[in-house]
Amino acid sequence: MNPPRRFAPRYLEALAALHAETDLRAGALADKHADFLICRRGCSDCCQDGLTVLEIEAAWILAHRGRWDEPDAPAHAAGRCAFLTPEGACRIYPWRPYVCRTQGLPLRWLDESGRQEAGRSICPLNEDELTRAGLALAGLPPGDLWTLGEVEGRLASLQAEASGEFTQVRIRLRDLLGTD
Numbered sequence: 001m002n003p004p005r006r007f008a009p010r011y012l013e014a015l016a017a018l019h020a021e022t023d024l025r026a027g028a029l030a031d032k033h034a035d036f037l038i039c040r041r042g043c044s045d046c047c048q049d050g051l052t053v054l055e056i057e058a059a060w061i062l063a064h065r066g067r068w069d070e071p072d073a074p075a076h077a078a079g080r081c082a083f084l085t086p087e088g089a090c091r092i093y094p095w096r097p098y099v100c101r102t103q104g105l106p107l108r109w110l111d112e113s114g115r116q117e118a119g120r121s122i123c124p125l126n127e128d129e130l131t132r133a134g135l136a137l138a139g140l141p142p143g144d145l146w147t148l149g150e151v152e153g154r155l156a157s158l159q160a161e162a163s164g165e166f167t168q169v170r171i172r173l174r175d176l177l178g179t180d
Helices: 009-032 055-063 124-133 151-164
Strands: 052-054 107-110 119-121 146-150 169-172
Touching: 009 055, 009 146, 009 151, 052 124, 052 151, 055 169, 124 169
Parallel strands: 107 146
Antiparallel strands: 052 169, 107 119
């Protein structure tokens, strides 16, 4: 794999701001649902292999390579995210990609028109806790779910602006461990 291109610092700063905004919004939802979200350090069921990220997020992760916990540790075995420690913690947690920042939350997505809800999802472990709490995913108000689409669109636009290309290059997270 070729390493991702380098991006001007202003684009990486814009990505950091988008991640920070995501963390604030996702954190508020996590706080709202604290009674049934069991996501925590070491819970890594959603950390699957094969995850890809946009090139700008790959560049962001690599820009912090010297700050990872054990940056030269071997990749986690295939099947799980390469960045997991043996204890199930994320080695790149502060620089993790957008998709990892909303995992576990109750999610919803809209149809192509952007007006009609097309589906809902949640981590199966959290759904079990939700059910134990006497709640159902279908019964949660739309404002209590993370709506997919808006942030992903902003991320894609940032990638396009930073690269000067409409094509969205995606890079496997596992491949970043072999890149200097």
